[in-house]
Amino acid sequence: MTPQPRRPVLRGAAVAAALAALAGLAACQTAPVSDLAAIDTAQGSQENIASLSAVIQRTPNDPQAYNVRGSAFGRAGRYDDALADFNRAIQLDPSSYRAYANRALIHRYLGDQQQALADYNRALELNPRYDAAFIGRGEIYRRAGRIDAAFSDFEAAIRLDTTDPRAYHRRGLLYQQRGQHDFAIEDFAKAISLAPDEPYGYNARGLSYLARGDDENAFSDFNTAIRLDDGVAESWANQALVYEQRGDMARAARSYSRALQLDPDYGPARSGLERTRGA
Numbered sequence: 001m002t003p004q005p006r007r008p009v010l011r012g013a014a015v016a017a018a019l020a021a022l023a024g025l026a027a028c029q030t031a032p033v034s035d036l037a038a039i040d041t042a043q044g045s046q047e048n049i050a051s052l053s054a055v056i057q058r059t060p061n062d063p064q065a066y067n068v069r070g071s072a073f074g075r076a077g078r079y080d081d082a083l084a085d086f087n088r089a090i091q092l093d094p095s096s097y098r099a100y101a102n103r104a105l106i107h108r109y110l111g112d113q114q115q116a117l118a119d120y121n122r123a124l125e126l127n128p129r130y131d132a133a134f135i136g137r138g139e140i141y142r143r144a145g146r147i148d149a150a151f152s153d154f155e156a157a158i159r160l161d162t163t164d165p166r167a168y169h170r171r172g173l174l175y176q177q178r179g180q181h182d183f184a185i186e187d188f189a190k191a192i193s194l195a196p197d198e199p200y201g202y203n204a205r206g207l208s209y210l211a212r213g214d215d216e217n218a219f220s221d222f223n224t225a226i227r228l229d230d231g232v233a234e235s236w237a238n239q240a241l242v243y244e245q246r247g248d249m250a251r252a253a254r255s256y257s258r259a260l261q262l263d264p265d266y267g268p269a270r271s272g273l274e275r276t277r278g279a
Contacts, residue, residue: 048072063093067102074106082106097126101133113140131162138170147174165194169201172208181208199225199232206238215242233263240272252276 052069059065070085086103089096104119120137123130138153154171157164172187188205195201206221219242225235240255253276259269 045076049076061092063089063096063099066092067096067099070099070102070106074102074109079106079109083110095126097123097130097133100126101130101136104133104136108136108140113144116140129160131157131160131164131167134160135162135164135167135170139166142170142174147177150174163194165191165198165201168194169204172204176204176208176211179211181212184208185212197228199228199235202228203232203234203238210238210241210245215245218242231262233259233266233269235259236262237266237269237272240269240276244272244276249276 049069049072052065052072056062056065056069066085066089070082070089073079073082073085083103083106086099086106089099090103093099100119100123104116104123107113107116107119117137117140120133120140123133124137127133134153134157138150138157141147141150141153151171151174154167154174157167158171168187169191172184172191175181175184175187185205185208188201188208192198192201192205202221202225206218206225209215209218209221219239222235222239222242225232226239229235236255236259240252240259243249243252243255253273256269256273256276259266260273263269
């Protein structure tokens, strides 16, 4: 039997660049990590906000009404209005840990990380078992490079049996950053089981598969991410990386090009296209 030639494998720089890009992308994600997560996009509509405003007119001293409308404002991207509602909810009920955690998220969006951290701390003082506050605070630590503190908070949420996929996804990113890909893959698999229709878990797990040299499972994950949402540049660039590893430069270049169409500023796609175009 004639031995088959080994496929070219792009280790090191290409995979490391993809992992670094993933970390940067995740750090910039604005997916909510508190009670806002329970408010879908439709609930941030003008019609729903008007309905919630009518409730507040009828019960102007109900802190929960302000908390719910603040969440809807947050979903609609009306952060100043959301902040005002959460301030009012806290004024009416200073023990509302949910309002503190929700306000922390808005402070995060507005770039006030210190106030966000203070609000998450207060939420956990009021309820030391509030998993959303651990996840939100852990994300602040992760973005600030405080890896051990972030890991501890995600672990705390997981020990509380959280069903929020972000706890597992974010801890998986930390394992990935440390090069502990077996643990990362386990966490990403759990995140996927909790949110099977989101592409991010598949992209993250695929990169850890790729770092382990398992391009078949990586390719399957990246393709699944594209099937779930073909408008994510990272998914196309990751798929291209597998094509590039396999030596199929024409397909790699096409996938990198598609990623750049979706996000002209996505660096891994730009550098990948430079490597593969005309190769």
